[in-house]
Amino acid sequence: MQTNAILGCWIEWKRFCALGLCSEQVQEQLREFACSRFRKFVRQYFDRTGCTDARPLDHDERDAWHLFEAHLVVKATKRGKCYKDWLFARAQCSNDPALDVIQGGATLIMRDVVREFLKQHVQPWNVISMDRPLVSGGDDSLTLHDLLPCVVDPSSEAAMREYEQLATDRGNRVFCDMTRRERVAVLAKATGVSLSHKAVLRAAGSRKSVLNTVYHALMENLASAIKLDFPDDDSASVLALTLMVVDEVKGRVLEWGRDLKTCAAIWRLADETACVESGSCS
């Protein structure tokens, strides 16, 4: 079908508000669109996760389109379906061809539809084990168990002092091994400045996506190393130590970055953010 004709299908659907009220040709075109996007995302999920459940591919065009149309209906009124206005408004404010933009937006919606579908039918949450590693890479990977803190009884004061000493020693070692990029990332995080801010990227000499990865990798490696060093301890104790080590590292980084010219802009931003949040700016 010609581009203008396909665009005309979307326009007709918007005008009549429900696919069932549109011509047969329009129904066929848009159902095929929904089905192809649905299957594309499901296949992508299979390819990336190694899942072998083939049931979702049995969904036909009618099912896929129904899932698409129902996904964002807030209520059964024109107002409740304002996602359709959003699709066309995107086209109005974009320099790209309208069909690309409308179908691009519909594809984004379809991705969420597939996520919802897979969550319900293929990967229900209750098969997620609390002991399953969060990242691939061996027995020292973090698990769900590791993420949730226990509440520490205050009577553990003496034990906490030992933890503090362990944290100081390890935190110093971690800090000494950190690259400048890692330190800048931690500095930004510790001062509440976004890792994507230009001043942070400039100070780190890095792109946004790289810096984000650097920061998270540092934290994952730090946590995994501690877990590896204390294999016989429960996850709550290991987490308690990990948090203290992170605090120690942040403290060292804040000291290090305090007088660095390349980090001056980060400190200014941190001060401005604090000023805005406290409402004390004139």
Next chain:
Amino acid sequence: MKLPALNLDPAPEWQKERLARWLAEWEIDRSLADEAGGRSNVPDDRNHPGVGDMARPLSGEPEVSAGQIRLLAPDICGCERLVYVAVLRREPDGRFLFAPFGRFSEPAVPGELLTGRDTVCLRVLCLWNAQTVSADILGRSWLADELTGPEIKEAMAVYSHVIEGGDLDSELEKRTAPPLIHPADPRHFYKDEENGLVSSLAVGSLVWPERADEERELPMAAEPPETYGSDDVPGSGEDPDGDEEDRQDR
């Protein structure tokens, strides 16, 4: 070596279940992340009769008021997804406090509230990401629905908890997210992504000498020019992280 023993109370079951549900959905979401797609070779059809007036004009929408659920127009938050927001209250200066709805079906981080609504896009309200903006900016949106009185009350209770701390009603607490404590928790990634979602609206409406993200910095006179890092990805090549240069520069 073994760590000294601590007396610990474990996390409640509902927190573990909620986190497991969220992680399951997050992992699916990551697997569906699009690879960069190029434009198709369709001819420019912006002048196609019918496209221009298909979206309901924003000028015809009701004025912004507390208690509304609105869908932000795509040209104001610069993001590639639909963003529904709850308008929570009108401030004394005439601006409006609002919070975005999340894209997952479970609260992820503290300050997110399970609303109880069935509609996929309105299941979780992200009070930690609440912002205050002018009616002009927030008005660039379509009215989708209205919050009920109890919904507003619950949202404000969680918002106050985010801002001021203190305890939440226990039933309300069970509709929020587990604490975000571990530095390697994947929810940090999620929060980083969501952080910029609506903050650009708030910056645009503040009376502020310069936008934070447009700040231009001049080099110091005696400072050698900095070179930006290469397009390094961990493990991608020689000194991919610039670590050698980093270590010399510590």
